Amino acid sequence: MGSWMKELAELHAKHVLTPWSVQKRASGPMIVRGEGSFLYDSEGNRYLDLSAGLVAVNLGHGKEQVVQAIQQQAARLCYASPAFFHDQRALLAQGLSQSAPWPEGARTFFTTGGAEANEDAIKMARMITGRQKVLAFYRSFHGSTSGAGTLTGEFRRFAGEPGIPGVVHFWGPYLYRSPFFSENEAEESDRALRHLDLVLLHEDPTRVAAIVLEPVVGSNGVLVPPKGYLARVRELCNRHGILLVFDEVMTGFGRLGASFGAIRLGTTPDMITFAKGVTSAYVPLGGVLVREGLAATFDAKPLWCGHTYSGHPLAVAAGMGALIAYRDEGLFDRARLIEEWLWRGLRNLEKESPLIGEVRGLGAFFGLELVRDRETREPLSLWHKPLSPEILWLQQQLLGRGVYAFFKHNVMLIAPPLTITEEELQDGLEQLGETLRRLWEEPSFHLGRI
Structure with missing residues (x-):
């Protein structure tokens, strides 16, 4: 990060109160631009917006x-x-x-x-x-x-x-x-x-x-x-x-x-x-x-x-x-097509990852319920507490792979822009699958020390 952008990040941390966050833990990339299904930070890194911001940017960025x-x-x-x-x-x-x-x-x-x-x-x-x-x-x-x-x-x-x-x-x-x-x-x-x-x-x-x-x-x-x-x-x-x-x-x-x-x-x-x-x-x-x-x-x-x-x-x-x-652009109906892509991709992820307890959704609005154990259905993050270290780890790892996703409790919300292409979505789900695999294989995860 350049010195000016680093200074801006420090100013943000010093002067801005971030919603729903413990302020000393609040961090994130400095987003400066958006185009289509992607966000770009001050260092030129690109992030697929897999949750359309907070399930909001239905038309994608820069329409x-x-x-x-x-x-x-x-x-x-x-x-x-x-x-x-x-x-x-x-x-x-x-x-x-x-x-x-x-x-x-x-x-x-x-x-x-x-x-x-x-x-x-x-x-x-x-x-x-x-x-x-x-x-x-x-x-x-x-x-x-x-x-x-x-x-x-x-x-x-x-x-x-x-x-x-x-x-x-x-x-x-x-x-x-x-x-x-x-x-x-x-x-x-x-x-x-x-x-x-x-x-x-x-x-x-x-x-x-x-x-x-x-x-x-x-x-x-x-x-x-x-x-x-x-x-x-x-x-x-x-x-x-x-x-x-x-x-x-x-x-x-x-x-x-x-x-x-x-x-x-x-x-x-x-x-x-x-x-x-x-x-x-x-x-x-x-x-x-x-x-x-x-x-x-x-x-x-x-x-x-x-x-x-x-x-x-x-x-x-x-x-x-x-x-x-x-x-x-016929976008009120397009989520029905995206729904087909999501069911296909997420069902495959569900077969591959023991961390996925359930896939559910409608249109371009899906949730992955993440669990420690499929039999007991113990959630990966408790509903009455801040996000668990495991969920925070997933967020950061996904960002490192160029994917932004919104998590609430133990549920990942997958709600991409209605303009997303099948190729873009497939790439995002591949990155998600690899990240879930790495978490499951991480020894410290099974020791409760991640």
Whole structure:
């Protein structure tokens, strides 16, 4: 590393607080450029972005349509109050409505990210229903702000506790580590639904405003719901007058092989929250898609939601550029092809590596559950603690081989850009396979000393 870049790295370590990290352990390459499926550091090293950043850069890096949309908007107008109407905001909202699962259409309330979107969805649900309680999975992440952090069902919520009132968590289906001791998907679905029904009974469903779910649980394991589970949750909501909100911050914009996961999974919610892929993460933008029948509620009563940067001109212009790219290149559907490549490649890795307990996924969104022992299913990193030395070793070894991947707990998230080629993906999986082989053969691993 050159002296100037070394100085910059030292300045970063000295002055920047890195999210979710013990600061003395925080380190990484100095990324200065991105192109297609790759990131480049200050020394010219190239890294295949096998997790699309944080499951966000769906279009890959440097997509021309999005960059030009940002440049053109910056030359015209960088900011105007959300109280004013704006051309790109209107066009993007129309495009989102056309991409949504409701024949009646939808309206969008824009935010700067997913956490704000989830908090605003809660507020809207409470305003619409006049109820207060909200249910969410234990294994979930909905953001780290006060309200979204309370919705979150894993340890990242602890620092924000006690949080907002009225949020109740329940267990969702997860057959590999079933909280219901199920032996197959049908059993897991039935038992999970009976559990939810019981929780509703004891919370009084007439007091519940909404159930908020990730249609495929994201950073907490890439948990694809058993067939029929979401549809039956929808039936429960209909029976009790509860609104169903899908948090599609990760699953939206082609990640599962459709514009939204709700469409691929065949279950229609009442609201969809989004962020990340809406601009391919080029500019921060999020929002709440509200089906028209509910959005009309606010034609006669105030919508008590607002942000300085709601529908920011640069952000919505980026979103419009991204939407055009998704449609022109057929990228909402391309994840179905990537899904075929991933099943083939990851199943081969599973046969070769004793460290892989389970492969699961949908579209271009897969998780590798890593274990010390396939029989006991002991995780390679505990869910309630920071990443284990073994997972940190894997991360660093992969970076050394030119591959970036996002790990959460003992699960590696494989969610490449939707523009990745089969050759690029195959090369990344080969590097992953070699790294897993080296870890398994490392004597210090079996002695617990890595």
